[in-house]
Amino acid sequence: MPSTETPDDATHGPTRPARETSDRLILLVISGYAALFVVFGFLVSSPTEIGEGLVAITTSRDTLLSDYFGVGGVGAGFVNAGLLTLSGCLVYSLVGARITGAAVAALFLLLGFGLFGKNLLNIWFIVLGVALYARFKGQPFATHINAAFFGVALAPVTSEILFSSLLPVGIAVPLGIGTGVLIGFILPPVAAQVFKAHMGFALYNMGFAAGLVGVLIVALFKSYGFVPDPVLVWTSGNNALLGGFLGIVLATMLAIGILLDREAPSGLQRIMRESGQAPSDFIAIGGFGATLVNMALSGAIGLAYVLAVGGDLNGPVIGAILSIMGFAAFGKHPNNFVPIIIGVFLGSLAKPWHLADPSILLVALFGTNLAPIAGRFGWGWGIAAGFLHSSTALSVGVVHGGLNLYNNGFAAGIVAAVLVPIIVAIQSDRARV
Incomplete structure (x- = not known):
């Protein structure tokens, strides 16, 4: 029987035995953090403010960059992200999907982008489209569920049609829903094909696929005279409050990882030896406890970088850390x-941008999806990849009109597809000398 694994959910290469953790427990931990977001939202905002904020978030255009803290308030942003992720966890549970490293990544992207771009309305039409694709292929939805929740990168397309067009409601509603479903139906085969271009050296493969689909959508929009306007909603002044909350999240994650597996340090060592080239399931390689420790340490580095360069903690930045x-x-x-961040840092110094500018700050954090280049070819090439990405990511957004939330995934796919063959050719020539 042919394998039903895809680049989004398979495991790369042989792995050493790791302490097994039940899918139910992993989902429980993720759900716990999603619930913590909801609780925090109600601690910082009143129920009335949250209700009004959720309406504002749900009916916003969501094009990059739409900080939900500015659209609906801090409390509503956290509640939206938490409820969205709890809903995602419920779907994973209902369909009986395996909770692999890819599933954890997909759910944390849902939690992060639930603070800017994904809401309780706009993601579900794409998820439905992927479910219909699975049915068309005669496969269980569980086989494609990671693609579904990664694929909601294009959720703003639905919001753009529903809430920013001049079309009457009778046309905008079916057109928006139908477009979302169609996107979900075509994304899985596109993602599987474009994976070959970067060979797993860009971790946000669906961002690359969504970028290409987004280019076609924007071209179609423009041909009918509809040009999406750029959006920049960016909040500041909440670093103490949000930094304290993130500190709690990271500390508890580290503690839970160690409590779940006293051998987490050795599992972490196994993880750190991996190149990270996709697909690499760190839960299978090092165990869930070690993976949680890696998640906490990695998030702490991201947070430290933001604070060190004087950046703002808000919806998009917290989403990038998540x-x-x-x-x-x-x-x-x-x-x-880390080499990717260093490369972006150096690239920023050589160009007329400030390290704390919204775009370049997000490039440093999201650009880490090029990490496998450093893992496979060394820190030097990782720094070079980050340097190139610092320019590429700021140039490609215009072609998809900000409708692809994973803009850095699109840019990184281009960088990896061009840079990796060059690296391989250079190393091959050196080996023959």
């Missing part, structure tokens, strides 16, 4: 993503 944490279960660890 993406590092999520993919610390599926390809990232300090030894392979």
Whole structure:
């Protein structure tokens, strides 16, 4: 029987035995953090403010960059992210999907982007489209569920049609829903194909696929005279409050990882020896306890970088830190993503940008999806990849009109597809000398 594994959920290469953790327990831990987001939201905002904020968030355009803290308030942003992730956990549980490192990454992306771009309305049409694709292929939805929740990178397309077009409601509603379903239906085969271009050296493979699909959508929009306007909603002034909350999240994650597995340090060593080239399931390689420790350490590095350069903690930035944490279960660890940040840092120094500018700050954090280049070819090439990415990511957003939330995934796919063959050719030539 042919394998039903995809680049988004398979495991790369042989792994050493790791202490097994039940899917139910992993989902319980993720659900616990999602619930913590909801609780925190109600601690910082009143129920009335949260209700009004959720309405504002749900009916916003969501194009990059739409900080939900600015759209609906801090409390509503956290509640949206928490409820969205709890819903995702419920779907994983209902379909009986395996909770691999890819699943953890997908759910943490849901939690992170639930603070800017994904809401309780706009993701579900794409998820439905992927479910219909699975049915069309005669396969269980559980086989494609990671693709579904990674694929909601294009959720703003639905919001853009529903809430920013001049179309009457009778046309905008079916068009928005139908477009979302169609996107979900075509994303899985596109993602499987474009994976070959970067060979797993760009971890946000769905971002690369979504970027290409987004280019076609924007081209179609423009041909009918509809050009998405850029959006920049960016909040500041909450570093103490949000930094304290993130500190609690990271500390508890570290503690839970050690409590679950007293051998987590040895599991972490196994993880740190991996290149991270996708697909690399760190839960299978080092165990869930060690993976949680890696997630906590990786998130702490991301947080430290933001504070060190004087950046703002807000929806997009916390979302970027959570993406590092999520993919610390599926390809990232300090030894392979720190060189990327260094490369972006150096690239910023050589260009007319400030390290704390919104775009370049997010490039440094999201650009870590190029971590496998450093893991496989060394820190030097990782720094070079980060340097190139610091320019590429700031240039490609215009072609998809900000409708692809994983803009850095799109840019990194291009960088990896061009840079990796060059690295391989250079190393091959050196080996023959």
